[in-house]
Amino acid sequence: MFIKIEIDSDVPIYTQLANELIEGIANESLQPGDSLPSVRSLAGDLGINMHTVNKAYRELDNKGIIQIIPKSGAVVSTPTSGEASLLRVETAMRPVIAEAMAIGLSENEIVSMMKELFFKIKEVRP
Amino acid sequence: MFIKIEIDSDVPIYTQLANELIEGIANESLQPGDSLPSVRSLAGDLGINMHTVNKAYRELDNKGIIQIIPKSGAVVSTPTSGEASLLRVETAMRPVIAEAMAIGLSENEIVSMMKELFFKIKEVRP
DNA sequence: TTATTGTTCTATAGTTAGTATAACAGTGTT
């Protein structure tokens, strides 16, 4: 697995895990239809608790990014970008843009930073 | 004051307050050199605790967005966009971009959303 | 059948968020 967890970070483990999985989907290391490892096996690999992995999975399920099939497993969903998803991303993006503006970045500088991150996330292919 | 707090939100009060102040600076309702209300008076206006306001102020101070003058008050800083600030914004922006990609948004769609938010934040002038 | 799956429940320890009260020392004004 490509997942790294920083145990002594200020960001919760389940959030780190969810973010790493999201990046994996964003750079197509994980593709629609792919099965995720079971909560028990992934927890074992990462040296963390089963329930922590489960919480990360449920978060991604709530966001519609993966689908948890009861008593079976978790599968990467086909991207939809529905109304709820768009609103969620906008809500998350807003304070980041505001902070960028507050430290004096111009619109073009913010766009540049965004594009740079876009390719940094996309180009993790081996 | 232009600040609204949702008391029963899942995002902490001090984070909401910090974000609102950042937006105020971003749209120039608050300009460099402007004094912020005292922690006690703002807490009274918002119906929240003094320490909660203080925590928001200290967070903005740590980010270099305002400057707390000991035993005196808080003042909006002149934007610098130093190395640390840029890194902080990038770190905050990364998971948001990744999630946008994961729900199937293209680079242009993300840029459009970003620009839309940029002007939505900027154009709160009366 | 058997092992594995997500799900649910209880329990515990540590941290964070928020409020509350009090006191201190420097600032600004009168």
Added chain:
DNA sequence: AACACTGTTATACTAACTATAGAACAATAA
């Protein structure tokens, strides 16, 4: 000089969140 106001610090308490742990259940897949 006197006085109100400032941020700062300390303690205390409740509630919620994070993370771990163990156990048990019912459905799935081999």
